[in-house]
Amino acid sequence: MSDKVKMREQSPAERIRNFNEVPYGYDEREAVQEASRCLGCKKRPCAQGCPVEVDIPDFIARIKAEDFTGAAEVIKRKNSLPAICGRVCPQESQCEALCVLGRKGEPVAIGRLERFVADYEREHRSSDAAVVPAAGNKTKVAVVGSGPAGLTAAADLALMGYEVVLFEALHAPGGVLRYGIPEFRLPKAILDEEVGYIRSLGVDLQYNMLVGATLSIEELFADGYKAVFIGTGAGLPYFLGIPGENLNGVYSANEFLTRVNLMRAYRFPEYDTPVRIGRHVAVVGGGNVAMDAARTALRLGAERVSIVYRRAWEEMPAREEEKHHGREEGIDFKLLNNPVAILGDDKGWVEGMECVRMELGEPDESGRRRPVVIKGSEYVLDVDTVVVAVGQGPNPLLIQSTGGLETNRRGNITADPETMATSIPGVYAGGDIVTGAATVIAAMGAGKIAARNMDAYLKGV
Amino acid sequence: MYEIKHAADLAESIRLLVVSAPMVAAKAKAGHFVVVRNGETGERIPLTIADYDREQGTITLVIQSVGKSSSEICELKAGDAFTDVLGPLGHATHIDRVGTVVCVAGGVGVAPVYPIARAFKEAGNKLISVIGARSKDLIFFQTEMEAVSDAVHYTTDDGSYGLHGFVTDAVRNIVDGGEKVSEVVAIGPLPMMRAVADLTRGYGIPTVVSLNALMVDGTGMCGGCRVTVGGETKFSCVDGPDFDGHQVDFAELLRRQNRFGEEEKMAYDRHRKEGHKCRIR
Ligand SMILES: Cc1cc2nc3c(=O)[nH]c(=O)nc-3n(C[C@H](O)[C@H](O)[C@H](O)COP(=O)(O)OP(=O)(O)OC[C@H]3O[C@@H](n4cnc5c(N)ncnc54)[C@H](O)[C@@H]3O)c2cc1C
Ligand code: SF4
Ligand code: FES
Numbered sequence: 001m002s003d004k005v006k007m008r009e010q011s012p013a014e015r016i017r018n019f020n021e022v023p024y025g026y027d028e029r030e031a032v033q034e035a036s037r038c039l040g041c042k043k044r045p046c047a048q049g050c051p052v053e054v055d056i057p058d059f060i061a062r063i064k065a066e067d068f069t070g071a072a073e074v075i076k077r078k079n080s081l082p083a084i085c086g087r088v089c090p091q092e093s094q095c096e097a098l099c100v101l102g103r104k105g106e107p108v109a110i111g112r113l114e115r116f117v118a119d120y121e122r123e124h125r126s127s128d129a130a131v132v133p134a135a136g137n138k139t140k141v142a143v144v145g146s147g148p149a150g151l152t153a154a155a156d157l158a159l160m161g162y163e164v165v166l167f168e169a170l171h172a173p174g175g176v177l178r179y180g181i182p183e184f185r186l187p188k189a190i191l192d193e194e195v196g197y198i199r200s201l202g203v204d205l206q207y208n209m210l211v212g213a214t215l216s217i218e219e220l221f222a223d224g225y226k227a228v229f230i231g232t233g234a235g236l237p238y239f240l241g242i243p244g245e246n247l248n249g250v251y252s253a254n255e256f257l258t259r260v261n262l263m264r265a266y267r268f269p270e271y272d273t274p275v276r277i278g279r280h281v282a283v284v285g286g287g288n289v290a291m292d293a294a295r296t297a298l299r300l301g302a303e304r305v306s307i308v309y310r311r312a313w314e315e316m317p318a319r320e321e322e323k324h325h326g327r328e329e330g331i332d333f334k335l336l337n338n339p340v341a342i343l344g345d346d347k348g349w350v351e352g353m354e355c356v357r358m359e360l361g362e363p364d365e366s367g368r369r370r371p372v373v374i375k376g377s378e379y380v381l382d383v384d385t386v387v388v389a390v391g392q393g394p395n396p397l398l399i400q401s402t403g404g405l406e407t408n409r410r411g412n413i414t415a416d417p418e419t420m421a422t423s424i425p426g427v428y429a430g431g432d433i434v435t436g437a438a439t440v441i442a443a444m445g446a447g448k449i450a451a452r453n454m455d456a457y458l459k460g461v
Numbered sequence: 462m463y464e465i466k467h468a469a470d471l472a473e474s475i476r477l478l479v480v481s482a483p484m485v486a487a488k489a490k491a492g493h494f495v496v497v498r499n500g501e502t503g504e505r506i507p508l509t510i511a512d513y514d515r516e517q518g519t520i521t522l523v524i525q526s527v528g529k530s531s532s533e534i535c536e537l538k539a540g541d542a543f544t545d546v547l548g549p550l551g552h553a554t555h556i557d558r559v560g561t562v563v564c565v566a567g568g569v570g571v572a573p574v575y576p577i578a579r580a581f582k583e584a585g586n587k588l589i590s591v592i593g594a595r596s597k598d599l600i601f602f603q604t605e606m607e608a609v610s611d612a613v614h615y616t617t618d619d620g621s622y623g624l625h626g627f628v629t630d631a632v633r634n635i636v637d638g639g640e641k642v643s644e645v646v647a648i649g650p651l652p653m654m655r656a657v658a659d660l661t662r663g664y665g666i667p668t669v670v671s672l673n674a675l676m677v678d679g680t681g682m683c684g685g686c687r688v689t690v691g692g693e694t695k696f697s698c699v700d701g702p703d704f705d706g707h708q709v710d711f712a713e714l715l716r717r718q719n720r721f722g723e724e725e726k727m728a729y730d731r732h733r734k735e736g737h738k739c740r741i742r
Contacts, residue, residue: 169547171505171544207545208546208547210547210548210550210680213488213550214484214485214547214548214549235682236682237682237683237684239684245694246688246694246717248717248720252684252685254684255683255684258682258683268724268728269727269731270502272502272529272728273504273505274721274728276720276721276724348713348717395681395682396681397681
């Protein structure tokens with residue numbers, strides 16, 4: 001059995017000096033060659049691993065037949081943001097994990113093929129071939145938050161013929177896709193095109209609209225909106241709760257990445273927002289957010305970037321590809337290490353981080369072996385910048401201002417997993433605000449389910 | 462776009478802008494702020510709402526030019542526009558009928574103090590204002606403040622107007638003069654707010670300060686605006702901007718305000734050089 005076709009990419013030495021995308025993507029020949037590895041399984045195991053049920057074997061078959069536009073149509077029936085998913089989905093734990101080829105060798109590179117098809121379609125898109133929304137039914141619906149959950153819900157509702165207004169607190173669309181995931185992993189031009197497509201469906205995007213402050217859910221209904229979808233994400237950064245966290249030089253990953261991505265601090269002073277990067281940066285955490293922050297710090301010119309993570313390599317929740325890319329780029333992985341204090345100089349700037357070493361003990365509820373501190377293993381890591389990437393929770397602003405909206409004990413909005421309906425009739429919610437920080441595709445899946453059920457609800461009333 | 466309906470200089474490098482932002486004006490209350498962005502390459506900057514007109518759909522902002530972004534904002538004229546205005550943000554100031562309230566404004570702080578003073582007055586309090594500035598020509602909003610205050614005390618660093626001294630001297634005079642003060646509100650430069658809080662702590666007078674921490678989003682998303690209050694970390698944009706002045710760790714906040722000092726200076730120097738070039742041409 002052949003190995004999967006390699007994807008060409010910028011060499012590590014070159015790419016750590018720029019913010020351009022790392023992989024180049026397949027060309028037509030490579031895509032067809034990779035698609036030819038697919039067995040076209042009758043039982044379609046791969047498709048069952050896809051949270052939005054893309055008809056994977058069908059689109060791969062179209063690639064094999066060199067019908068790339070047809071392949072794009074197949075994907076777009078289920079996934080309105082394929083160029084994004086092809087780049088950021090954790091395929092290794094979803095579709096590719098279930099591919100039969102994976103049992104003996106490498107699974108079909110489904111993610112890379114999806115990316116190829118989406119890029120091909122974008123480059124060859126003719127304006128008149130645009131999808132036409134169903135005839136308007138003049139019912140107004142509101143979507144709050146323009147992350148993947150909100151964008152998907154808005155697109156689907158527009159396609160059903162609803163008049164959709166999408167309210168976004170920031171000055172640009174995309175949620176985490178805009179402010180969190182860096183340019184070298186998801187070029188903003190691609191996000192802009194995908195958002196452009198959603199606007200072309202008639203979605204009215206309004207910025208600087210902080211629902212809960214600028215206007216309330218109650219007012220939306222009073223203004224004639226018949227249903228509301230809430231996709232406000234997990235935007236509240238958690239800190240470690242250790243001494244020294246408010247020293248100068250300590251950022252939450254959200255602040256660090258927002259400065260660089262949304263505000264383009266990597267082009268300071270052409271752009272006005274600064275970011276200060278020291279010589280030695282420690283990033284605390286092991287997820288995609290931590291990897292993105294670490295690789296961003298490297299590109300901003302840090303001499304050394306260490307990831308400090310309390311568990312082991314296999315347990316780092318970041319996408320395989322990003323871990324691999326990070327290692328190639330020379331990130332120093334301090335695994336089984338945990339910070340206990342950040343140390344400052346007399347002017348209040350970070351000058352070190354005290355850490356302890358850990359070892360793996362008994363498995364915890366999640367089945368992962370619990371890291372325990374090795375006694376007497378304290379040491380000081382020489383750093384001048386610390387980025388805290390240990391997770392995000394729900395921002396309480398909208399929830400607190402919306403009477404009757406039920407939440408769970410972590411503060412996430414409670415929604416029926418079958419319908420995404422919340423405790424308020426006509427109000428639906430999905431994505432990270434319901435599940436806690438998860439994935440782009442899961443947020444999109446939730447947006448999709450919500451749109452379908454909002455339609456049913458609106459037709460019922 | 463958020464059009465500037467009216468612009469005027471209030472004093473040397475202090476500018477007033479009346480900005481069209483109907484949805485913000487509709488909800489604005491004393492103590493709220495907005496985050497603005499001037500141009501596609503601009504920073505997101507928090508500015509306190511100094512006044513609002515719900516009918517006209519406008520808010521009033523007062524900006525002091527201290528760096529590149531603020532000096533660019535100070536160059537805006539009627540007919541220009543902000544790229545973005547987000548708000549109203551933060552918690553409105555808690556206004557109650559408490560008795561006698563002293564509103565202390567340092568420098569450009571008189572702008573955010575004004576709506577708060579007015580609200581306290583309207584709630585039926587006796588209102589004494591203290592306005593401090595480096596010198597006489599930097600004092601503005603005099604008519605506005607006098608209209609809502611039972612008494613206004615002025616202080617200048619150089620003695621060119623009012624009491625020669627600091628706002629704390631005036632506050633001390635008021636309290637020592639026998640006035641039973643129930644609450645103090647102090648807004649201005651951090652060292653001034655700290656000095657007022659230190660003074661009133663001794664008198665046991667509850668004191669509210671409004672913190673202008675460095676911000677990015679203004680919605681609780683980045684944590685860049687964090688401050689320590691009573692030993693706990695708070696986000697000034699969503700938990701504030703008003704806090705108990707006796708609990709704020711001012712030393713930490715002063716340091717945090719300077720996080721990007723070098724970068725800001727670099728941008729400002731570059732801006733001034735370029736501005737200079739333009740004028741020569
Ligand atoms: C740095 C980083 C890297 C990641 N990498 C990956 C990856 O590689 N693969 C992957 O699958 N997942 C990744 N994730 C997770 C993924 O991005 C999220 O799970 C996903 O974006 C959640 O989508 P969402 O639509 O629920 O919310 P978000 O993307 O968070 O969007 C929420 C939007 O709502 C807006 N909003 C919030 N409150 C309000 C309000 N009151 N009024 C109006 N608007 C509001 C916000 O400004 C934001 O634009 C990453 C996350 C981060 C932070
Ligand atoms: S499981 Fe793998 S081989 Fe089978 S259809 Fe899906 S992608 Fe093709
Ligand atoms: S400014 Fe970002 S959390 Fe307050």
